[in-house]
Amino acid sequence: MNFKLKVWRQPDGKSRGQFLAIDAKDISPDMSFLEMLDVVNERLIEAGDEPIAFDNDCREGICGMCGCLVNGFAHGHERGTTLCQLHMRSFTDGETIVIEPWRAKAFPVLKDLVVDRSAFDKIIQSGGFIAVTTGGVPDANAMLVSKDAADLAMDAAACIGCGACVAACPNASAMLFTSAKVSQFALLPQGQPERVDRVRNMVSTMEKAGFGACSNHLECAAACPKEVSADFIAKLNRELMKAYLVK
Secondary structure (H helix, E strand, O other): OOEEEEEEEOOOOOOOOOEEEEEEOOOOOOEEHHHHHHHHHHHHHHHHOOOOOOOOOOOOOOOOOOEEOOOOOOOOOOOOOOOHHHHHHHHHOOOOOEEEEOOOOOOOOOEEOOOOOHHHHHHHHOOOOOOOOOOOOOOOOOOOOOHHHHHHHHHHHHHHHHOHHHHHHHOOHHHHHHHHHHHHHHOOOHOOHHHHHHHHHHHHHHOOOOOOOOOOHHHHHOOOOOOOOOOHHHHHHHHHHHHHHHH
């Protein structure tokens, strides 16, 4: 398969970027999108050109490192798929593919397709952990958790923090990410002691980071590779309302 790539090239965060045309020839349809970029980079290096910078790690759809806009879609056009799981057979031979980084004020471009997603780390650090001393390790069944609560908490914990929700949202909102991280603890008994402070701190940090407000476009849930439900945004709003009523 042969493709014409229009790739965003930007040497660093302070320089102006632009789209450059790059040919991707003799690409196997069984390659993942990242493997295709590997092949393109090998040829660029052989030609003495600068390879395309992009984030990746596990390449198994788990780590959340990979991610960019492909033809305007976060992680590409296939639903419930990370960029490393997107295969070239899903494209048409001879197609022009436009590749660009996440577009958000809170995700500044570092180089080419690489953006700084440390704002997510700050949101988690501000309240996304349990600091209560519990003593020795309790028995697994000492604290009862209903199956419904456990299943819902796992659905929220499926979020891998890739940033697709922010890139897809017209407001660059991080509400789906933040709501998933708040909900996974709020639904379990272990998360109750810090429940009020957690939601207030995480939402405050999210707002300070420069993410936009949620206006219920639901593009976030459509773009999420783990299909995290937008229902968690409603839960976050309820959690925040309760927190301000308590304090």
